[in-house]
Amino acid sequence: xxxxxxxxxxxxxxxxxxxxxxxxxxxxxxxxxxxxxxxxxxxxxxxxxxxxxxxxxxxxxxxxxxxxxxxxxxxxxxxxxxxxxxxxxxxxxxxxxxxxxxxxxxxxxxxxxxxxxxxxxxxxxxxxxxxxxxxxxxxxxxxxxxxxxxxxxxxxxxxxxxxxxxxxxxxxxxxxxxxxxxxxxxxxxxxxxxxxxxxxxxxxxxxxxxxxxxxxxxxxxxxxxxxxxxxxxxxxxxxxxxxxxxxxxxxxxxxxxxxxxxxxxxxxxxxxxxxxxxxxxxxxxxxxxxxxxxxxxxxxxxxxxxxxxxxxxxxxxxxxxxxxxxxxxxxxxxxxxxxxxxxxxx
Amino acid sequence: xxxxxxxxxxxxxxxxxxxxxxxxxxxxxxxxxxxxxxxxxxxxxxxxxxxxxxxxxxxxxxxxxxxxxxxxxxxxxxxxxxxxxxxxxxxxxxxxxxxxxxxxxxxxxxxxxxxxxxxxxxxxxxxxxxxxxxxxxxxxxxxxxxxxxxxxxxxxxxxxxxxxxxxxxxxxxxxxxxxxxxxxxxxxxxxxxxxxxxxxxxxxxxxxxxxxxxxxxxxxxxxxxxxxxxxxxxxxxxxxxxxxxxxxxxxxxxxxxxxxxxxxxxxxxxxxxxxxxxxxxxxxxxxxxxxxxxxxxxxxxxxxxxxxxxxxxxxxxxxxxxxxxxxxxxxxxxxxxxxxxxxxxxxxxxxxxxxxxxxxxxxxxxxxxxxxxxxxxxxxxxxxxxxxxxxxxxxxxxxxxxxxxxxxxxxxxxxxxxxxxxxxxxxxxxxxxxxxxxxxxxxxxxxxxxxxxxxxxxxxxxxxxxxxxxxxxxxxxxxxxxxxxxxxxxxxxxxxxxxxxxxxxxxxxxxxxxxxxxxxxxxxxxxxxxxxxxxxxxxxxxxxxxxxxxxxxxxxxxxxxxxxxxxxxxxxxxxxxxxxxxxxxxxxxxxxxxxxxxxxxxxxxxxxxxxxxxxxxxxxxxxxxxxxxx
Numbered sequence: 008x009x010x011x012x013x014x015x016x017x018x019x020x021x022x023x024x025x026x027x028x029x030x031x032x033x034x035x036x037x038x039x040x041x042x043x044x045x046x047x048x049x050x051x052x053x054x055x056x057x058x059x060x061x062x063x064x065x066x067x068x069x070x071x072x073x074x075x076x077x078x079x080x081x082x083x084x085x086x087x088x089x090x091x092x093x094x095x096x097x098x099x100x101x102x103x104x105x106x107x108x109x110x111x112x113x114x115x116x117x118x119x120x121x122x123x124x125x126x127x128x129x130x131x132x133x134x135x136x137x138x139x140x141x142x143x144x145x146x147x148x149x150x151x152x153x154x155x156x157x158x159x160x161x162x163x164x165x166x167x168x169x170x171x172x173x174x175x176x177x178x179x180x181x182x183x184x185x186x187x188x189x190x191x192x193x194x195x196x197x198x199x200x201x202x203x204x205x206x207x208x209x210x211x212x213x214x215x216x217x218x219x220x221x222x223x224x225x226x227x228x229x230x231x232x233x234x235x236x237x238x239x240x241x242x243x244x245x246x247x248x249x250x251x252x253x254x255x256x257x258x259x260x261x262x263x264x265x266x267x268x269x270x271x272x273x274x275x276x277x278x279x280x281x282x283x284x285x286x287x288x289x290x291x292x293x294x295x296x297x298x299x300x301x302x303x304x305x306x307x308x309x310x311x312x313x314x315x316x317x318x319x320x321x322x323x324x325x326x327x328x329x330x331x332x333x334x335x336x337x338x339x340x341x342x343x344x345x346x347x348x349x350x351x352x353x
Numbered sequence: 354x355x356x357x358x359x360x361x362x363x364x365x366x367x368x369x370x371x372x373x374x375x376x377x378x379x380x381x382x383x384x385x386x387x388x389x390x391x392x393x394x395x396x397x398x399x400x401x402x403x404x405x406x407x408x409x410x411x412x413x414x415x416x417x418x419x420x421x422x423x424x425x426x427x428x429x430x431x432x433x434x435x436x437x438x439x440x441x442x443x444x445x446x447x448x449x450x451x452x453x454x455x456x457x458x459x460x461x462x463x464x465x466x467x468x469x470x471x472x473x474x475x476x477x478x479x480x481x482x483x484x485x486x487x488x489x490x491x492x493x494x495x496x497x498x499x500x501x502x503x504x505x506x507x508x509x510x511x512x513x514x515x516x517x518x519x520x521x522x523x524x525x526x527x528x529x530x531x532x533x534x535x536x537x538x539x540x541x542x543x544x545x546x547x548x549x550x551x552x553x554x555x556x557x558x559x560x561x562x563x564x565x566x567x568x569x570x571x572x573x574x575x576x577x578x579x580x581x582x583x584x585x586x587x588x589x590x591x592x593x594x595x596x597x598x599x600x601x602x603x604x605x606x607x608x609x610x611x612x613x614x615x616x617x618x619x620x621x622x623x624x625x626x627x628x629x630x631x632x633x634x635x636x637x638x639x640x641x642x643x644x645x646x647x648x649x650x651x652x653x654x655x656x657x658x659x660x661x662x663x664x665x666x667x668x669x670x671x672x673x674x675x676x677x678x679x680x681x682x683x684x685x686x687x688x689x690x691x692x693x694x695x696x697x698x699x700x701x702x703x704x705x706x707x708x709x710x711x712x713x714x715x716x717x718x719x720x721x722x723x724x725x726x727x728x729x730x731x732x733x734x735x736x737x738x739x740x741x742x743x744x745x746x747x748x749x750x751x752x753x754x755x756x757x758x759x760x761x762x763x764x765x766x767x768x769x770x771x772x773x774x775x776x777x778x779x780x781x782x783x784x785x786x787x788x789x790x791x792x793x794x795x796x797x798x799x800x801x802x803x804x805x806x807x808x809x810x811x812x813x814x815x816x817x818x819x820x821x822x823x824x825x826x827x828x829x830x831x832x833x834x835x836x837x838x839x840x841x842x843x844x845x846x847x848x849x850x851x852x853x854x855x856x857x858x859x860x861x862x863x864x865x866x867x868x869x870x871x872x873x874x875x876x877x878x879x880x881x882x883x884x885x886x887x888x889x890x891x892x893x894x895x896x897x898x899x900x901x902x903x904x905x906x907x908x909x910x911x912x913x914x915x916x917x918x919x920x921x922x923x924x925x926x927x928x929x930x931x932x933x934x935x936x937x938x939x940x941x942x943x944x945x946x947x948x949x950x951x952x953x954x955x956x957x958x959x960x961x962x963x964x965x966x967x968x969x970x971x972x973x974x975x976x977x978x979x980x981x982x983x
Contacts, residue, residue, distance in 0.1 A: 016419045025411050026396050030404070032418040033452055036459070039425055040441045049442075051931040055950050056449045058403025062961060074961045082944045084960055103595045131961045133403040332398050 019245045022296055022326055024334050031246050031328045038127065042254050048126055048159050058133040064105065066091035070140045073105060074131075077176045081156065083169055085176075086130045088143045088150040106182050115148040115220070115349050116183050116191040118173055118208075120155060122199025124228060124255040125166060130154040134331050141333075142196075145342055146349045151177055155204065159258035163270050166200070166259070170208040178217060192353055194221045195287075196345075198330065200259075202227020206273060206306075209287050219287035221352040223345055226294050226327055227303055230256055231272040232265055235301035245296040245326045252299065272302075274309030281313040288316040290348040292341055295323035320344050405450050417456045424463040446927040448953045593622040593634055594857070600641050601853035601894075609645055616642050629864035636887040637857060640894035663738050664746065667709045669888070672881030674712055677867050678940055679965045682933055682948070682957040683807055684713040687836035689929040690969035691803045692720050694834035700800040701729045704783050704830070706775055706809040708735030711750040713807070715757055722761040730764040732800070734783055739771050747771060775809060776819040780829035802832040810911070811839055814904040824918040828972050834923060839911060841956050841966040844893045845904035856893045859964070860886060866945060866959035908954050908966040915970055923969040924953030933957070 020028050037056050041049045062072040071091050077083045092104035108114070119142070121128050121135040128135060130152040139150045155169035174193065177183055183191040195205040195212075202224035212219050230252060242249045253266075260268050267275045291307045293300050310317040322329070325337040332338065394407045406414060425437065444462045449455050600615035616638055623634035674680040695701045701721075705713070714733065721728040733754065737747040751767035758765030772778055783802075804827050813819040827835055842859040844852055863886060867879060892903040906914075912922065930950055937946045937957070949956050949963060956963035 016422070020415070025415060026399055026406070026408075029406065029411060029415055029418065029452065030399060030402065032415070032422070033404070033456075036418060036421055036425070036456070037449075039422075040444075043438055051934045052446070052927055054934065054948070055446065055927045055930040058450060059949055059951075059961075060403065061963070076960070082960070086961070101595060101598055103591055106591060133401070137401055331402070334398060 019326065022245060022324060023329070024332070027328070027332050027334060030331065031326070034328075035246050038251070041127075042251065046159060046254070046257060048258065050160065053127065057128065059129065059131045060133045060136045061131070062086055068140070068144065070143045071105065072136070072140070077153075078169075078172055081169065081172075083156075083172060084130065084154040085173055086136070086139070086152045086154070088139045088152070090143060090147055108182050108184070109149060110147060113185045113192055113353050115146055115194050115353055116177060117142055117148045117150045117194045117196050117223075117349075118170070118177060118205075119150050119152045120166075120170060120195075120197035120201030120204040120208075121152060122197065122201045122226075122228075123157070124252075125158040125200040125203075125259040126255055127157070138198075138330065141342065142345075145346050148194075148349070149183060158255070162258070162262075163260055163264075163268075164207075166204050167207045167211070167270075170195075170204045171211050174208055174212060174217065190218070192220045193218075194223060194349060194352075195219055196223035196225070197227065198225035199327075200228045200255075201225075203229060203270070207270065210273075210279065210281070210284070213281075213284040213286040216285075218285075221348060222287050222289040223348065224289060224291045224303075224306075225330055225341075226292065226297055226299070227306070228255075228299065229271065229273070229302040229306050230266045230299065231275050231302060232267045235305075237301040238298045241296065241298035245298070247298055247327060249298070274306060278309070281310070281315065283314075286310070286313070286315045288318075288352060290318050290320065290344065292320045292344070293322070294325035294327060294329060294337075295321060296326040318348065403450055404452055406452050410453060414453050414456065417453070417460060421456055421459050421463065424460070447924040449950065450952060590626060590630055593619065593626060593630065596622055597634060597637055597641075597857060598850075598854060600638075601850050604641060604644055605849045612641065612645050616645070629861065629868040632883055633857070633861050633864045633890075636860070636883075636890045637853075637894065639887075640891040643891065643895040663740055664744070666888075667746070669881050669885035671710055671712065672878045673885045676878035676882040678937055678946060679957055680712070680807070681940070682937065682955075683838040683965055683967050684716065685933055685936065686925060686929055686955050686967035687805055687807065687838060687969075688713065688717045688720065689932070690834055690836050690923065690925055690967075691717060691805065694803055694923075694969075694971075695721070695729065695801060698801040698833075699729050699798045700732075702732040702734065702800050702802045704734045704736070704802065704804045704832075706736050706804070706806040708737045708747055708750060708769065711735065711754050713805070714754055718754070718758050718763050718765070719761060722763050728761075728763040730766075731758065732766045733768070735767065735769045736772055736775065736778065737769065739773060745769075774816070774819060775813060775826075776816070776822045778823070778826050780826050783826070783830050802830055804830065804832045804835045806836065807838040808840065810837060811845070811904045811906060812902040814845060814906070815899050815902045820914065821918070824915070824920075828919055831972060833971060835920065835970040836967065837911060837915070837970065838965065838967045839908065840905035841907055841958070841963040842905045843907050843910065845906050853894060856890065858962075860890055862959050862962045863964055866964070908951065908956070908968055911966075911968065912952065916973075919973050920970040921973040922953045923971050925950070925955050925967065925969055930955055 023031070037053075041053050041056075043049065062074045064071050064073055069091050070088055072086055072088045074084055074086050077085050089105070090109045092107060092109070094101065094104055119135075119139055121130060121132065123132075130136075131154070135152060139152050142148055142150050151173060153170060153173040155173075156165040158166075174195075177191060177193060180191070185192050195209055197203070197205040205222050205224060206227070209219050209222050234249070238249050238252075241247075256266050256271055260266070260271060266272060267277055269275070269277045269279055272278065289307070289310055291303060291310075293303045293307075297303075304319070304321075307317045307319045320341060322337045322341065325335075329335060329337040330341060394409055396404075396406045396408050396411065399406045440462060444459065446455065447458065596615055596619045600612050600619060603609075603612035603615060619634060619638045619641075623631050623638065626634065670680075691703065703714070703717070705711075718728075718731065721731060733751070735747055735751060740746055747769035751769055755765050755767055770778070770782060810820065810823070813823055840859070842855060844856050844859070846852070847855075864883065867882060889903045892901060893905075896902075916922075927950075930948055933955065934948045937948065945959050947958050947960065947963075949958065951963075951966075954966050954968035956966045958964045
């Protein structure tokens, strides 16, 4: 067994830059210690190990951030990122400046759901703070990173409820409104579990008549009872195992549910029909070395069959987490795709 | 970073004196050059994500990660799940940003001595000490097993509060008769003779606040972060904040008429607010008014503590301790580091730079009493400011603690020192006649020292050279550990407006936490706590020069100062983090309190804003000293 682990390590090492390999392997080692076989999670150790950053109202590379409490009863926080207001360069923006629209031109409002397989990370995790700042610079967006409740302490549908609350909150904030319209141009985005959340919040939005300009799903987390070919082929090869995927689904889904639950498998036997709903347009980014890819591609197919627009960006040589470090073509080209998608649907 | 440093140096020159600050700046840049040469090897991309990894070390770390994974993988495959997770649960982690040492620690756990059988005592039970495992870089995990609340924690329904309260002390009939107590030397009340220049400092408000060159500016690497948690996004709240900031700017520009008008506006706006924002605005408005009008100093003027207010200060401090978890967390975390540092020693000595009512020590005494093999012999030196009415509060605290120690059978000695400033202390005073310094330790058990400073060091920044003196004194005492707790904020740097803005954010968050957090203590505690904080606000905003003693700095700034003075970080581990988090959940009720780890220190904050930081230090290369080798 030790021998095959070695081979796996060499394969994944060849697929990514060394510092990326160290970063993701570091997470993998830590996460292995946090997931207990009985289904409980070492939350305190998880919080100890997670690298966090403060919000910063002083512009850094033209971006400022600040935290808001969206819902006091759940302590639902979100971190808001926006282009630095046009005050004198180098000075601290006044609080009132932060609450002005960043531009008179239309600007995207990206509601972002961080990844972590429903259990890990927070909106103030360093990896996600970095990514959200990147999104602001990319398309002069306001990004709202939602600190949703996590599994296993909070199972389905808590994460979706929090996403829904954030969407409703954002829709009512005056300075997020674009120009003459009295509503924001909202994009829902997320990686891993965040992508899954973006889908389900978009469904609720479609059912409720809230208009979403677009969905951006990065290596999103879907699954099902059936073992797909990519899962079997790539199990354990590029940082992720079927076993850990199963653990996270078990932690998030209701007691007794299996992976054909609609949260996990939206186009599976228990899925909700999306035909006829004003469901938004989707950009689905798939990494070719991600064992979940068959489920992500099936998801895209499901959207197409239901008559909804979807663009799939397939990065054959990319692994999970490629978007965390700006050190590959995958990173830059995918960012361009995202920018293009947003601008086309603004 | 660089531009801000230059700006402050220029300001220093304008104020007419380079003095201490000038010399320090030169030393700083030399150290910075050396650090930068090392730093240029750090992987920038990983640094942006909170990890410190040297590029030259990357391949080595990758290999270690692989090894750790294989070691884990094989145990899981061999169906040794339970064993593996027992091991994982027992491992104490330190400083996760340093991936190299973090993985080393895991590897040594996985490859170390055979793991205990699964039916072993719970992870928190103290394990036998293994002296060979003690290495200088990290505290060994076995020593870290002993903890303060070993007895209490597994039973969540038991209220562990007794480790924090003084109430459970047996009813102390404080007899002034000295002979009653079972310790070897009479408790001493040494009054440190102030040097001639110090006697002037006793009169705090004798001169108007001035921006003199004698003040100490913030350490050069200011945390340029201005973190914010904004809870009130309603229009009126925003206008109020806007008015406060505009007023501060007007004051800075010397436009006192505009400032005056704004103060009045603020008062009106504040009245229409509720809760925390109203109170915070009121304190800041009052502080601004004082700064504008600079009333002639009186005894007891808010923000300019005088002789008369020391007892009052202590009382407010005690209420703040009761009403919210910040000080409890600080004491708990510092005590954990001290406990670990004391492991294996039979004679221990704690020097408390701010004795006050000694709220920190019953818990430590209790933990020491529960140590396997019995408690050490414990000596406490308490430092406190002079009391105007010559009352001996410092003495009384000692009596109470001695009583308590007696009931739990810990051999306890106490000595109190009165000092107007910590800078008046000399090492000989702290080591005292019962010390074992200057060698000759063969016959006597060596005494190990912990120096503890809770919210004391920042005051020293009001007088140039004072911090240096105190750090030198600490070094000379050769402590095994120095625990430092400070407000996690930069209230000592930049322009007045920047300081005001930072303080407004900090205290807004603080007040909000007291409004929203699970309330412990009563209403009186809350009111007194607000006053306690209000006095700090007044000092930060209305005072300057030597009077401005609330010169808070963030832990990164303290790190620079301490490493520059020959100290190195002793990282606080995941065990302390876990226990602090668990206790917070029990105590505070409200979900908003958060413990975070950063570069070896622990912070407690409200939501995402850290408000207080606890860190531990030792003299660099002290581990090489044979006196401490065991």
